[in-house]
Amino acid sequence: MLNSVHNQILRFQVIVxxxxxxxxxxxxxxxxxxxxxxxxxxxxDIAFVGFRNYLSIMQDGVFWQSILNSFILLLYIPVLMxxxxxxxxxxxxxxxxxxxxxxxxxxxxxIASLTVAxxxxxxxxxxGPVNALLELFxxxxxxxxxxxxxxxxxxxxxxxxxxxxxQTMIFSGALTTVPQEISSLIKVDGVRGLNKIKIYTYExxxxxxxxxxxxxxxxxxxxxxxxxxxxxxxxxxxTTTIDxxxxxxxxxxxxxxxxxxxxxxxxxxxxMTLVTILYNILFGKRADL
Amino acid sequence: MFIERMIKLIVVFLSAxxxxxxxxxxxxxxxxxREAYVESPLGISLDSMSLDNFIKITNNFDFIHKMxxxxxxxxxxxxxIFAFSIxxxxxxxxxxxxxxxxxxxIICFSFMFIPEEVLILPEYNLMSKLGLINNFxxxxxxxxxxxxxxxxxxxxxxxxxxxxxxxxxxxxxxATELQCLKRxxxxxxxxxxxxxxxxxxxxxxxxxxIPMLLLHDEDKKLLLPSLSGLITKHSTTPTYQMAGLLLSxxxxxxxxxxxxxxxxxxxxxxxxx
Numbered sequence: 001m002l003n004s005v006h007n008q009i010l011r012f013q014v015i016v017x018x019x020x021x022x023x024x025x026x027x028x029x030x031x032x033x034x035x036x037x038x039x040x041x042x043x044x045d046i047a048f049v050g051f052r053n054y055l056s057i058m059q060d061g062v063f064w065q066s067i068l069n070s071f072i073l074l075l076y077i078p079v080l081m082x083x084x085x086x087x088x089x090x091x092x093x094x095x096x097x098x099x100x101x102x103x104x105x106x107x108x109x110x111i112a113s114l115t116v117a118x119x120x121x122x123x124x125x126x127x128g129p130v131n132a133l134l135e136l137f138x139x140x141x142x143x144x145x146x147x148x149x150x151x152x153x154x155x156x157x158x159x160x161x162x163x164x165x166x167q168t169m170i171f172s173g174a175l176t177t178v179p180q181e182i183s184s185l186i187k188v189d190g191v192r193g194l195n196k197i198k199i200y201t202y203e204x205x206x207x208x209x210x211x212x213x214x215x216x217x218x219x220x221x222x223x224x225x226x227x228x229x230x231x232x233x234x235x236x237x238x239t240t241t242i243d244x245x246x247x248x249x250x251x252x253x254x255x256x257x258x259x260x261x262x263x264x265x266x267x268x269x270x271x272m273t274l275v276t277i278l279y280n281i282l283f284g285k286r287a288d289l
Numbered sequence: 290m291f292i293e294r295m296i297k298l299i300v301v302f303l304s305a306x307x308x309x310x311x312x313x314x315x316x317x318x319x320x321x322x323r324e325a326y327v328e329s330p331l332g333i334s335l336d337s338m339s340l341d342n343f344i345k346i347t348n349n350f351d352f353i354h355k356m357x358x359x360x361x362x363x364x365x366x367x368x369x370i371f372a373f374s375i376x377x378x379x380x381x382x383x384x385x386x387x388x389x390x391x392x393x394x395i396i397c398f399s400f401m402f403i404p405e406e407v408l409i410l411p412e413y414n415l416m417s418k419l420g421l422i423n424n425f426x427x428x429x430x431x432x433x434x435x436x437x438x439x440x441x442x443x444x445x446x447x448x449x450x451x452x453x454x455x456x457x458x459x460x461x462x463x464a465t466e467l468q469c470l471k472r473x474x475x476x477x478x479x480x481x482x483x484x485x486x487x488x489x490x491x492x493x494x495x496x497x498x499i500p501m502l503l504l505h506d507e508d509k510k511l512l513l514p515s516l517s518g519l520i521t522k523h524s525t526t527p528t529y530q531m532a533g534l535l536l537s538x539x540x541x542x543x544x545x546x547x548x549x550x551x552x553x554x555x556x557x558x559x560x561x562x
Contacts, residue, residue: 017373020434024412024430025435027415028415110542119312119534121524122530129331132329164304225517250409271404274402
């Protein structure tokens with residue numbers, strides 16, 4: 001008797017969870033996809049227009065610029081992963097105060113990226129310390145955030161700041177599975193520098209693949225608050241990434257809902273492709289890569 | 290060998306400096322007066338050090354109220370999320386039908402990665418149709434809906450590591466499913482549950498886009514959107530900004546020191562071998 005009551009409770013909770021996911025994630029998602037194939041999202045008589053929205057997005061210069069900007073932003077991945085692996089190898093070898101060091105690099109994890117971006121916008125402000133430092137070397141002060149390439153440098157530094165600890169800890173977690181014999185061999189044979197990194201890269205290649213994919217997925221979508229705080233997508237559309245463009249089209253001046261829905265749908269398809277690859281790496285036939 | 294050591298020292302030192310300097314800068318700047326900052330943004334001026342900026346900001350900005358709002362929304366969401374995700378994850382583990390189980394976990398796995406920007410427009414429309422704009426309930430609902438897939442999935446991964454024999458033994462002793470969950474699985478997986486709780490809590494506390502769009506009233510705003518307003522409003526007074534940013538970090542830093550040991554576990558388990 002009790003058993004069946006308890007089973008009912010359990011089943012009820014499962015149904016409620018999936019109902020919440022369905023109503024507040026599933027339905028919005030399908031509405032994004034449906035709206036990307038129909039006319040003006042606000043009017044009540046919705047007409048199917050096929051790929052017309054997609055075609056008009058394709059002719060939109062700002063859209064292509066934002067795609068390009070999203071790809072520029074992804075430049076943080078090689079830097080982050082390389083330095084992360086490098087430091088993780090040092091952590092495995094061990095050094096004085098490495099416990100304190102771990103505590104320091106994990107710390108940015110808990111700070112909101114908006115807060116980090118706020119600090120960085122002061123650091124790289126016109127009257128900020130970076131310019132003051134440059135002045136010591138007689139370099140004239142720069143408008144860091146007023147210029148496309150230097151704005152991207154600041155944004156990428158900010159992203160690396162927020163993700164460095166996470167990436168390093170993932171790699172150093174993966175390195176604990178590498179057998180001790182390999183480290184001993186490296187030591188005995190005196191393998192140095194890049195060669196050492198190469199060997200470890202090979203040993204933990206699966207973690208590297210999937211954290212590369214995770215970074216790609218995050219790179220397309222998780223740095224909204226950084227861009228919002230540092231540049232607001234500007235100057236012009238120079239640092240507007242694809243996720244920021246959705247926000248601009250949906251909620252800002254001259255909002256254009258059907259283009260916002262279409263861009264959202266495109267971003268969804270891109271992310272889903274990456275997620276499928278990630279799923280295959282984690283659980284697919286190549287899981288034992 | 291000497292060069293090797295030097296490189297190691299330099300890399301470790303520079304990366305630690307890269308992380309520490311912005312934090313150090315924000316503390317030093319928050320303690321300065323505006324004039325001292327303009328004079329030398331790099332320097333530390335011991336004589337003009339004061340807590341003025343902090344006092345001003347707490348008086349003008351109603352920080353405590355906004356933190357209270359955020360804490361209310363985040364804690365309520367966390368309670369709902371865990372009340373549903375723990376039993377669901379357990380149920381998924383014990384499902385005999387493999388096809389349904391895979392289907393349900395793949396749903397969670399996919400929704401885990403869908404960017405919030407994709408869903409925000411229809412979610413906003415839905416909430417305005419329900420008349421929940423400017424109501425904490427709207428943010429709580431979306432927080433729960435967005436975090437549930439991830440929590441269910443991660444907890445499912447951890448729960449499936451619990452040996453089946455233990456649970457079967459309890460079952461044959463007459464324990465119901467709910468008792469198995471409460472008396473066995475939850476105590477065994479206490480660490481991972483705390484870890485997932487901690488990461489979800491941090492993510493919700495730090496989320497920005499959803500509360501910014503859904504809560505407009507000044508007395509209902511959450512911490513981060515109002516902080517963003519502060520950054521824009523006082524862009525010429527970095528001393529003031531830094532004091533605000535530092536105050537907003539305080540609760541998280543406290544939580545960090547309580548959970549410090551578990552954070553290492555998160556990162557190591559995060560690599561999911």
